[in-house]
Amino acid sequence: MTIADIRKTLEQKSARSIESFKAELQKIRTGRAHPGILDQVQVEYYGSMVPISQVANVSLLDARTISVQPWEKGLGPKIEKAIRESDLGLNPAAQGDLLRVPMPPLTEERRKDLTKVVRAAGEDARVAVRNLRRDANDQAKKLLKDKLIGEDDEKRSLEEVQRLTDGTIAEIDRLVKAKEADILAV
Structure with a gap:
């Protein structure tokens, strides 16, 4: 060396x-939405745990709302449950196939x-x-x-x-x- x-x-x-x-x-989340916040959230997909970004399209609707669009129909409720149970304090709302995840103010x-x-x-x-x-x-x-x-x-x-x-x-x-x-x- x-x-x-x-x-x-x-x-x-x-x-x-x-x-x-x-x-x-x-x-570490701020009051603003950022798709990376959901990176550590895992969802069950065919028997294994995978990050949400591998089973859904995660994007921003506006400065305070993240949208999660699952790639398969049956995944919406599983993703919603995974986000709710994460320690992020987020409360997603389902609108058909689309999940809206509003960021609560701090x-x-x-x-x-x-x-x-x-x-x-x-x-x-x-x-x-x-x-x-x-x-x-x-x-x-x-x-x-x-x-x-x-x-x-x-x-x-x-x-x-x-x-x-x-x-x-x-x-x-x-x-x-x-x-x-x-x-x-x-």
Whole structure:
């Protein structure tokens, strides 16, 4: 392993951490409708549990309403039941084959609770990035110990790892602030 390999690995893992964090933020619902909110809801389909997006067309009717159009006739009631039983607090309404899922407005107390959830998820993401930094630094120190690189190279590597880590954490902080502003917007 070389310093370039360490940097490349850190960049890839940091990018995956950011993507994972973005996916986590999408699950936290705001007052606005977003089709991704239903991504974690599973429905029984021929004996196996699958995401709703694999058995229905999920789209937006307007800013506060999601429409779910099942691809098969008998799936409507199953999808409706799955959405109702999810921990999202949504109450779908059937209109023939189409399911309308209105997003209830958030109370001020619920908004504050959601910002706490966002901050906690942000801190978890920052901890994951710091763990990546620690692993990269350990690899650089191991290369120095094995006399594969010099002290100057190791110092440069540690500085570059810190710079990459700071950039990733700044991106996480930016995403947290944006999500908090989205949640607190009435």
